[in-house]
Amino acid sequence: LGGSGGYSRIMYEGVGSTDAPYILYMDDDIAIEPDSILRAVQAARYAKSPILVGGQMLNLQNRAQLRTTGEAVDRATFMWGAAPHAVYDHDFAAYPLGYLGTPEEQANPRKITSRALHRRVDVDYNGWW
Structure with a gap:
């Protein structure tokens, strides 16, 4: 879908079709260090209320x-x-x-x-x- 269509689909699926505690939004053409994902999850785990990282x-x-x-x-x-x-x-x-x-x-x-x-x-x- 790309662009806003892809992100809209992620939100739709994330709200209605999963019990996953976290959702990671990324473009398909980025390079990310795996440690960055681990750090974002760790920050979310320690948050007192839902946050966006x-x-x-x-x-x-x-x-x-x-x-x-x-x-x-x-x-x-x-x-x-x-x-x-x-x-x-x-x-x-x-x-x-x-x-x-x-x-x-x-x-x-x-x-x-x-x-x-x-x-x-x-x-x-x-x-x-």
């Missing part, structure tokens, strides 16, 4: 590049865009996850560090394209 999009041709941590939808125009505090095009080769910056960089919010990657970002969806 979204993945962050990495660049398949440059695996050190994080494309985005998630998007938000403007409900007035129904257009997508950056979610508050979302990170785009982060280069892990230059700024590894543990790099929080020098004291001078920490004092300057315009300097690139990995500090923003350590916070939870509330998004409307995680797009994979």
